[in-house]
Amino acid sequence: MIQIELLTTNPFITIIQIIMGDEAGNRGEPVTFKVKKPESLREDNLGRLNRMLSIRDDHWDTLNNAGKRLIDSAIVSAYLDCTRSGVSEDARRILEERVPSFLKQHVPEATDTKKQQSQGEQEEQGLGEVILEEE
Numbered sequence: 001m002i003q004i005e006l007l008t009t010n011p012f013i014t015i016i017q018i019i020m021g022d023e024a025g026n027r028g029e030p031v032t033f034k035v036k037k038p039e040s041l042r043e044d045n046l047g048r049l050n051r052m053l054s055i056r057d058d059h060w061d062t063l064n065n066a067g068k069r070l071i072d073s074a075i076v077s078a079y080l081d082c083t084r085s086g087v088s089e090d091a092r093r094i095l096e097e098r099v100p101s102f103l104k105q106h107v108p109e110a111t112d113t114k115k116q117q118s119q120g121e122q123e124e125q126g127l128g129e130v131i132l133e134e135e
Contacts, residue, residue: 042085049078049091053098076106 005017015034021027052075063071075095082091095102 042082042087045078045081045085046087046090046094049075049082049094052078053094056099072102072106075102079103079107 005019015032017030017032019027019030052071056071056075059071060068079091079095082088092103
């Protein structure tokens with residue numbers, strides 16, 4: 001026996017509870033999950049990109065080469081998460097405003113807008129990944 005209950009929903013997150021039991025009716029401990037909605041992921045990803053860029057701005061002059069590569073890798077990761085969640089144009093605009101040469105230097109495939117649009121469309125159609133967080 002599996003019982004699924006919708007505990008709450010709002011524009012950003014849905015909380016569900018799953019209770020498993022056996023055929024005799026014995027119930028196990030409930031497991032609660034938060035399911036982030038795509039709109040929330042989009043804002044989270046853009047926020048992460050902005051945070052990484054702020055760290056880069058604040059500490060670039062004090063970082064050694066390994067530190068510079070690390071922060072740039074984190075920015076690329078945040079940018080790619082933005083493209084996967086359907087906000088590639090916003091992410092591109094943010095990068096071009098704050099570090100104009102970044103996309104050309106670190107994300108050569110970022111010039112392929114057709115690929116990005118396809119990924120964004122998949123997310124909007126619900127073909128992207130769902131993130132579950134155990135509470």
